[in-house]
Amino acid sequence: MLVKELLGHGFKPVTLPDGDRVIDGVYIGDLLSWVMGRAQMDNAWITIMNNVNVIAVASLADTSCVILAEGVELPEDIAKTAEEKEINVLTSSQPIYETAVLLAGLIS
């Protein structure tokens, strides 16, 4: 499944500079140093953290997209950084678990 195909399934785009990236698996976590070492390339990463370090970790781990769950928004200046660094960021109004279940149904 491609990142852009999530749109219209309860996921809203914040930045989508590379919507054609393939989603292969999902990683969930908020402790950034932990995520940095464990998220796999092409994972969709679900988190509630929304500071600039999230964009850096997504870049390092090479995840296909960041999904901000629980209705968390991305501050505008950080969205700008995400766009510059070509990081896809989407939001979900659902809690983390429900977001993951929704995602599981879509990518399986």
Add this chain to the structure above:
Amino acid sequence: MKELSLNILDVAENSVKAGATLTQILLTEQDGKLKLEIVDDGCGMSEDIVRSVTDPFYTTRTTRKVGMGIPLLKLACEQTGGSLTISSVTQEENPVEHGTHVTATFDMNHIDFTPLGDVSASVLTLIQGHPDTDFLFRHQQGERIVELDTRQLREVLEDVPLNSYDVMEWIGGYLREQYETQPEDSGPNGED
């Protein structure tokens, strides 16, 4: 990071890379607040670089695009309501007194405070990896003061390398003994 001690290790490594002959790791706990200072006499950083090191996309390493030591430390203190400040003097600005001073403050009673973890282990790791540079470690918790100065050890040991097995064993025991023989202050962070 799950423990601040790992973050301290990461930031202190920057000091060694900056050519520091002495790196000080100072922890002061008082009234529920923690002040962490990492002070070195390395080559220092220009104002522009000081501004950019908190940016996670900046790094002195060439192997990856981002350096996360300082950004994660900044996040860790800010999420408790504390703050991070960096001041630096470059070798060009002052050939005699130069270096970098990182200060992070934390509210230890905040729910998002990252536990300090095993700082002694971080200090040992630093000495083991860099036996030819000096470290001053000082951890003050109310009345309790735990201290280690490798310059003093070096004077006594003369030619014995600091990272030899026996010396490392001794340092580990020396730090442990200081923690164990001085009672922990029963303040707002006392065990209850």
